[in-house]
Amino acid sequence: MTMKMTSLALIAAVALTAGCAHQRRDQLPPAPPSDMNPGDQGNGMDQGNVGNAAVPGSRADFLQSVTSDRVFFDTDSYSVDDRARAVLDAQAQWLNRNPNVRVTIEGHADERGTREYNLALGDRRANAVRDYLQSRGVSPARMQTISWGKERPAVDGHDESAWAQNRRAVTVVPE
Template sequence: MTPKILTASVVLASLALAGCAGKPKELPPQPEAATTTRTPPPPPTPAPAGPVPGSQADFLASVISDTIHFELDKYNVDTESQGILQSQAQWLAKYPGKKITIEGHCDERGTREYNLALGERRANAAKTYLVGLGVDASRINTVSYGKERPIALGSDEASWAKNRRAVTITVE
């Protein structure tokens, strides 16, 4: 090759390369966004407005208390306890299919046997009062835990007073 042809070839090749460098490279087309039909989630189910009617939670929300208290070595239902049991009887009248268990409890003083017997008398006193208000006796079970299930663990009058109790629990 002659130097003129060689120079011309180099110039043409340089021009060709220079022409390519200025052109923007073509990129492959962007993939289109996938269009899937997405069903929106269902709206959240609203929570119930209150406790389920007839449940233990409903019982607790509807009565004055589920617990009555007693004096030392006593099992008589006092005036305050009568009001509590009356509210329980009214709730039970609304739900005639519900049954309850009344738990009798004592403080830590006295023997196990003595406290089991006293707890039974306390549970039965509450039952007798409810039956007197018209609650069918077959709907009420009683159990005595004596001093075995204290709710206050102190060895003082305030703790003992909390533990001398009868508690009503719904079962059906």
């Protein structure tokens, strides 16, 4: 009987600890820096500014120097249109002036479609931007891509206006 009780206690202990090792896959990591307001000074720590001037090569310098840090896409598309090319040309010029800066290109989608579809679409959008910047002389070794799919909307809403702002790729210069 003692052997049976010991075995039962051991099985119960293993079952209890197995539940503790389970990681929740539906939790997202903290919001990326691209969600911050460029003008926010936060806690007063250095964010690439010296007085009123941005430090060359900093995130603040990037946001002041380029037309935008993001480009937008049509529904179910990852084609870089003329408007996006103008924004990406300004980004490429800045990146070529600052050859030591590495960037992350985030691909995003609107809320429609499955999670898997939107992750794949966000990936194609990020890669389209990377490929365009590479065609303008930016080394691919300086760029990494990530897809957030529909997980990180820029705007909450369930209409075309919100969806249009969420179909995007964002070039993020680290702090």
